[in-house]
Amino acid sequence: MTNNHHDPAYKRFFSQPVMIKDLLVEYVGEDWVKELDFSTLEKQNGSYAADDYRDRHDDLIWRVRWGKEWLYVYLLLEFQSDIDHFMAVRMMTYLGLLYQDLIAQGKLTSDGQLPPVLPVVLYNGQRRWSAATDIDSLIERIPGGLSAYRPQMRYMLLDEGALLSKDNSPELHSLVHALFRLEHSRTPDDMRSIVATLSKWLVKPEQRPIRREFAIWIQRVLLRRKPFADSKLFDWEEVQDLEEVNEMLAERMNEWEREWKQEGRLEGRQEGRQEGRQEGLLAGEGKSLLLLLEQKFGKEAAEQYRPRVEQADEPTIQQWLINILTANSIEEVFR
Template sequence: MNNQHDQSYKLLFSEPRTVRDLLTGFVREAWVKQLDLDSLEKVSSTFVTDDLRDREDDVIWRVRFGDEWLYVYLLIEFQSTVDAFMALRIMTYVGLLYQDLVKQKKLTQSGKLPPVLPIVLYNGGKRWNAARNVSELVQPVPGGLEQYRPDLPYLLLDEGAIVASEQWPKETRNVVSAIFRLEYHRSHQDAIELIGLLVQWLQAPEQTRLRRHFALWIKRVLLPSWVPDDEEAEWQALNDLNEVHNMLAERAKQWPEHWKQEGRQEGEEKARLETARNLIRDTSLTDEAIASATGLDVEQVTELRTELRH
């Protein structure tokens, strides 16, 4: 994922409505009902140390849990591959957060550390199969030494698995569910209808900023692959989610031919690349000769040759 995607996605989870829907829709545990969701506060970046502040894609919130605070550490993972040692990273980040809480004297009334809910939000294509507790990463040993292994699980939200499952919210007014479904939309029309639902759900004045964040995210994530190049500047000028939806509903009627042409061009490009690979494997032709025969750039052929050597 590019940095623009990362930042616009982070903005979505920097709004209380999104975090509220994340907790109520995807943390299926009884204690969630005891949270005072009206007390949600985003932890300021000035609150944490440089070590945590460098975690630019992570978002930290706190919410009242009875008379105490519960901290929600949301790690947004924009990687195409699964991190086998994610549980270790989580243990490190939670430890850093606790160090900050101690320094700031943000302890419970009894002088203990407040509870922290670590959540990993993953949107890669491959299903997540890494350890979900750091204890699983430590080699078990006999003789009682295993009791000293660290034990810290995290809550995994694998977007692709969630969208494919029947157990998670779909038609409910849950903006996080809508985000996941937009990322894995089955058709352009499905996505446009989802955006229309978001417009309905976020009409209240206090949701103005979240509507803008959605408009920004849609422009950066969905539209680049939808919109013809000669219309891109017009779309980037839009900042209102309702305007984005209305224009999408209208323009999408004109775009199928553009999408077909894009698909044809993509298919032709794949065919040229495959032909070049075959020529590299089966002949002694130079990169220049293969480029001339396939219509590719010489640099593309050189990169393919390098890839095939590994």
């Protein structure tokens, strides 16, 4: 995942009402969510913070009707490579600033109280989140009555990787689910499948903006990361639609396949001259398998299995070549 503190593309995604609705319905999923009137979703101005926080670009504030009152959603997009151990303190500070602004604007409930706020941290780093989600656990405990004055504040954590690791369904459930799956996809074929589903979902004229956001994000951001980084993909003019993304991936996948086959044949011919035609063919198949492993699971993972591939016989390698087509992990290839 990116080491940047924020991802402007993600902020554009979650500036769309449909994405906030999907996030709340699918990943919060508590009973009170069913009582929200999503037709009233309104994005709020987040420039409420004190001077020290005005340059922050990684948060979004929405409000939605809950009965006769407003409920606020404070969404913090967290993409730092290092996990913030004191995230609960940051969130308490941000919520305090939000409440100060709501007081100043007179945006209180009909009873003159502060409106409820759901604080959410959306994290998509490779490591699993390990920081406390409750500020209470960060404060040293002292015996006696002082504990009565400890601040209480908990935020909701949505760790993309952890959520997907518990998701065994091959079907996509929502646009947010599709975004998470794309973010953590490991092969161009996986990406094409998700893009095809998005193309079927997003057909209405009013869905054109979010459709375009997905297309641009895939080309500008996703395809520039390993293991997809490929300079030939960047030769394409900027895409504006998911169909163009699909065409781009399909063309490049065909080129990858031709390259793998050619490299495998060349390796096979070289080995064949030295050790005979059969050994050369076997070496070519092994080379093709290693190239496929590297493309799908990364060079480091492929190198760990190189000795096993080099020692395998032809039927075994052929079975592994079949396994790799549907494997979700490198271990599944070698079962």
